[in-house]
Structures are given as C-alpha cells and as structure tokens.
Amino acid sequence: MQLKIYNSLTSEKEIFKPILEGNVGMYVCGPTVYSNVHLGNVRTFLSFDFIYRSLTHLGYKVRYVRNITDAGHLTDDGDVNNDRFVKQTRLEKLEPMEIVQKYTVDFHKVLDMFNLLPPNIEPTATGHIVEQIELTQKLIEKGFAYESNGSVYFDVLEYNRRGLNYGELSKRNIEELFANTRDLDGQGEKKNPPDFALWKKASPAHIMRWNSPWGEGFPGWHLECTAMSTKYLGETFDIHGGGMDLKFPHHECEIAQGKACNDIAPVNYWMHANMLTMNSQRMSKSTGNYILPMQLMTGENDFFEKPFHPSIVRFCFLQAHYRSVLDISNDAMLASEKGFIRLMEAVKVLNSITPNDEKQSDFNLEEWKNKAYDALNDDFNSPVLIAQLFEAVKYIFALNDAKETISTKDLEDLKATLHALIFDVLGLQAIEENNNEKLDQTLQVLIELRNQARKSKNFDLSDQIRDKLLAEGIELKDGRDGTTYVLN
Numbered sequence: 001m002q003l004k005i006y007n008s009l010t011s012e013k014e015i016f017k018p019i020l021e022g023n024v025g026m027y028v029c030g031p032t033v034y035s036n037v038h039l040g041n042v043r044t045f046l047s048f049d050f051i052y053r054s055l056t057h058l059g060y061k062v063r064y065v066r067n068i069t070d071a072g073h074l075t076d077d078g079d080v081n082n083d084r085f086v087k088q089t090r091l092e093k094l095e096p097m098e099i100v101q102k103y104t105v106d107f108h109k110v111l112d113m114f115n116l117l118p119p120n121i122e123p124t125a126t127g128h129i130v131e132q133i134e135l136t137q138k139l140i141e142k143g144f145a146y147e148s149n150g151s152v153y154f155d156v157l158e159y160n161r162r163g164l165n166y167g168e169l170s171k172r173n174i175e176e177l178f179a180n181t182r183d184l185d186g187q188g189e190k191k192n193p194p195d196f197a198l199w200k201k202a203s204p205a206h207i208m209r210w211n212s213p214w215g216e217g218f219p220g221w222h223l224e225c226t227a228m229s230t231k232y233l234g235e236t237f238d239i240h241g242g243g244m245d246l247k248f249p250h251h252e253c254e255i256a257q258g259k260a261c262n263d264i265a266p267v268n269y270w271m272h273a274n275m276l277t278m279n280s281q282r283m284s285k286s287t288g289n290y291i292l293p294m295q296l297m298t299g300e301n302d303f304f305e306k307p308f309h310p311s312i313v314r315f316c317f318l319q320a321h322y323r324s325v326l327d328i329s330n331d332a333m334l335a336s337e338k339g340f341i342r343l344m345e346a347v348k349v350l351n352s353i354t355p356n357d358e359k360q361s362d363f364n365l366e367e368w369k370n371k372a373y374d375a376l377n378d379d380f381n382s383p384v385l386i387a388q389l390f391e392a393v394k395y396i397f398a399l400n401d402a403k404e405t406i407s408t409k410d411l412e413d414l415k416a417t418l419h420a421l422i423f424d425v426l427g428l429q430a431i432e433e434n435n436n437e438k439l440d441q442t443l444q445v446l447i448e449l450r451n452q453a454r455k456s457k458n459f460d461l462s463d464q465i466r467d468k469l470l471a472e473g474i475e476l477k478d479g480r481d482g483t484t485y486v487l488n
C-alpha cells in the first residue's frame with residue numbers, strides 16, 4: 001500500500017515520496033493569538049493532528065512544526081493585525097505579550113481538550129525577527145525586494161519577469177492580480193498593487209516594533225512562516241498545511257519568498273483543510289457566525305440543545321474528510337454521539353469475547369484490515385476509515401450474540417488493530433464515566449460480596465465489609481428490599 005496525498009499545487013492525488021526516506025517534515029500555520037480560537041480554527045488543527053498521527057502510525061518519523069503568530073502581520077484585506085493587538089491591549093488593559101500569553105495558554109488548553117498532540121516544535125514569530133530581517137536582506141540583495149519609506153516590499157512583477165510564476169498555487173494570473181488588488185496596506189509605497197510587504201514601518205502608535213536596517217518596524221505575516229518553516233525543516237520540506245483560506249495570498253507568497261531566496265520550491269506537498277461552517281456559512285469571528293469550544297462543552301449557547309463532550313466533537317469532525325466542507329449542526333452532533341457510543345461499546349464488548357479455534361468465521365480479518373489501511377493511505381480518508389470500523393463493530397456485536405466466531409489469533413489482532421486505529425490514529429478518547437456512577441458500581445460489588453459472605457455464614461467477613469465502609473463514611477442499611485447505602 002502506498003500513501004497518496006492530494007497536493008493543492010498540482011490539484012492531484014500523488015504518491016507520497018518524502019525527501020528523506022522514512023522521514024517527514026511538516027509545517028502547519030498556527031493561530032494568531034490575539035483572541036480565543038473558535039471551533040472552525042479547531043477543525044483545521046484537528047485535521048492536521050489526524051494527519052500527523054496517521055503519518056506516525058504508518059511508520060514515518062515526523063518533525064511537525066506549528067507556529068504561533070504573535071507578531072503584527074498584514075492580512076489579505078490589508079488590515080494590520082497589529083492594530084488588533086493594539087485594540088485588544090487597550091480593551092483588556094494588558095501588555096501585548098500578556099495578550100499573547102493569555103491566548104496561547106487558552107489555545108493549548110483547547111487543543112488538549114480535543115486530544116491534539118503537541119507539535120515537535122512550536123516556534124513563535126516574535127522569536128524569529130532576526131531570521132526575518134536576514135531573509136528580507138537576502139531578497140533585496142537578489143533583486144526581488146525593494147525598500148520604500150521604511151517598509152520593504154516583494155516585487156511580484158520582477159519575480160514573474162524571471163519566469164517564476166506567481167499565482168501557481170491559487171491558479172491566479174498576474175493580470176487578474178493587477179485588476180483585483182487594492183493598494184490598501186501599501187499607502188502608495190508599492191511599485192505595483194500585487195507586491196506584498198516583507199517588512200512594515202511602524203507608525204508611532206505601534207506597540208510591537210523592532211529595530212531593522214530600514215528603521216523600526218515589524219515583519220510581514222508571510223515572511224514569518226517562511227522564516228520558521230525553513231529554519232526547522234530546510235529550504236525544501238515535505239508537507240505544508242493550513243486552512244483553505246490561507247492558500248492566497250499567504251501560501252502563494254510563501255512559495256514566492258522561498259523560490260526567490262533559495263532558487264528552489266519550498267514545499268513538495270501543499271495540503272489544505274476545508275472549512276467548518278455553521279448555518280451553512282463559514283465560521284468566522286468577524287461575521288459573528290462562530291461558537292467557542294467552551295460554549296459547546298458547557299452548553300452555554302443558543303445553537304445546540306445540549307452540551308457535547310470534546311470526544312464527540314472530534315468524532316464528528318473526523319466523520320468528514322479533511323478536504324470537505326463540514327456543516328456543524330445539532331443533528332450532526334447527535335448522530336455522532338450515537339455512533340461514538342456504539343463504537344466505544346464495541347471496544348468494551350470485545351474484551352469479553354471468548355475465542356473459538358474450531359469454527360471458521362465469515363469475517364475476513366485480513367481483508368478488513370486492508371480496507372481500513374487503504375482508506376488511511378488514500379489521502380487520509382477518515383470517513384471511509386470510520387465506515388470500516390463500523391464493519392468491525394457489526395462483527396463484534398455478532399460475536400457477542402454468538403452468531404459469529406473468532407480465533408484466538410484473530411481476536412488479538414482485531415483488538416490491537418482497533419485500539420491503534422481508534423485511539424492512536426483517530427485520537428478518540430473514551431469518555432470517563434461520572435465518578436458517582438463508578439462509586440455506585442463499586443459499592444454494589446461490595447454489597448454483593450457481603451451478601452455472599454452472609455449466605456455462607458462468614459459473618460466475620462460480612463461485618464468487616466460493613467465496618468470498614470462505615471469507617472470511610474459509607475453506612476450500609478439492610479432493609480426488606482435489600483441493602484442500600486448512605487454517604488455520610
């Protein structure tokens with residue numbers, strides 16, 4: 001089985017060939033930490049967590065780098081994110097780095113809740129200003145960038161004049177870009193509208209600012225990712241990921257910067273995760289069409305009829321392929337909850353199955369495993385993988401009803417494969433039962449043991465159980481309908 005990955009650059013599913021056999025370098029654009037991540041952001045990070053887990057499970061040694069965007073950067077509409085930091089600092093009366101810290105901590109907490117593994121390296125943009133200045137200098141030296149009034153811009157026309165094809169990822173041509181780009185962030189400083197900032201001069205009101213050969217300023221957003229990805233993964237690396245909305249201009253500019261700097265394409269496989277929608281519209285803070293993960297967990301929202309556990313949300317997300325749009329709704333969550341409970345029930349039931357080496361089963365375990373792994377190798381097709389898991393679930397319940405059989409060897413194999421796919425690859429977690437429920441179950445076991453001791457006239461033991469529980473504040477009360485307990 002060969003792993004195939006859909007490459008956004010070629011718009012084709014390609015056989016995955018890593019640069020260094022058995023190793024994968026993967027970079028994913030991280031969050032901008034000036035406010036809480038919404039559930040849409042979580043979907044993208046979760047998609048890449050699943051991809052990271054899958055690659056690892058398939059035997060690759062992965063170096064997974066996901067950055068934290070904590071410096072001011074220019075967004076596609078010309079808005080200066082730094083201003084959002086400034087606004088937020090005023091609103092919350094905090095230092096910029098306090099804002100960064102607050103929302104970085106929140107980001108980690110949220111991803112932890114959804115059982116995302118941490119990346120191997122999590123660089124911050126502010127920690128790589130030196131590298132960004134160096135890259136800007138190199139681009140000026142090579143004639144791909146120019147300084148203008150304390151800012152530095154990438155010269156898109158010059159890039160194309162040298163036959164380097166700006167727009168190859170987003171499939172836009174330069175005429176179109178000329179027609180459609182407004183010089184919002186350029187303030188008349190750019191040579192041409194499609195040029196983008198590598199370094200931006202800081203206005204007196206700017207809080208986040210650094211010294212540079214061009215005066216005080218802050219780096220361009222696209223350059224941050226080029227600096228951090230190439231520093232830790234090399235001039236060319238295997239996989240670059242992010243949400244679909246980052247294709248243009250962010251990733252297009254990363255390609256241009258990489259090629260212009262190092263004369264080589266920076267990335268072999270571009271992967272883009274599709275959007276989470278709500279009410280059929282993209283989840284986004286700016287339109288107000290969003291829900292925070294905590295609001296879903298606590299039920300404090302007007303959209304879902306009840307709270308949902310993060311494991312259910314994770315399962316729901318993975319029931320859609322990472323390249324498909326997913327519309328989150330109350331019904332979708334309820335259906336996922338049902339499916340998740342059945343899947344976990346099957347895992348439990350499997351532990352109590354007794355193998356039978358005499359009878360041949362109709363279920364072909366090898367064939368089933370191949371289908372499950374084919375799904376994983378087919379551009380990380382989680383919905384098809386989950387459908388295969390439910391084939392196994394059907395079989396497990398048939399085993400439980402004594403309608404099917406399984407050999408000792410197959411039982412071990414099925415248990416190990418299911419565990420690996422459900423817990424390691426999909427990253428699902430069994431929902432911890434309520435502690436009270438657990439306590440109740442334990443006490444029922446003790447009451448039963450005490451009854452048995454009394455029946456066999458072992459009053460010493462039955463009294464010991466009662467007294468020891470009493471010493472722990474649990475009083476047993478024998479009545480006509482049996483024994484109950486009171487917690488004191």
Ligand code: AMP
Nearest residue numbers: 031032040041044242243275276282283
């Ligand atoms: P940001 O912090 O805005 O840079 O976003 C972090 C990540 O979330 C980026 O990879 C975005 O593409 C992604 N993202 C933003 N909105 C959505 C959405 N509605 N669904 C899925 N991913 C999203």
Ligand code: ZN
Nearest residue numbers: 029030225250
């Ligand atoms: Zn990025």
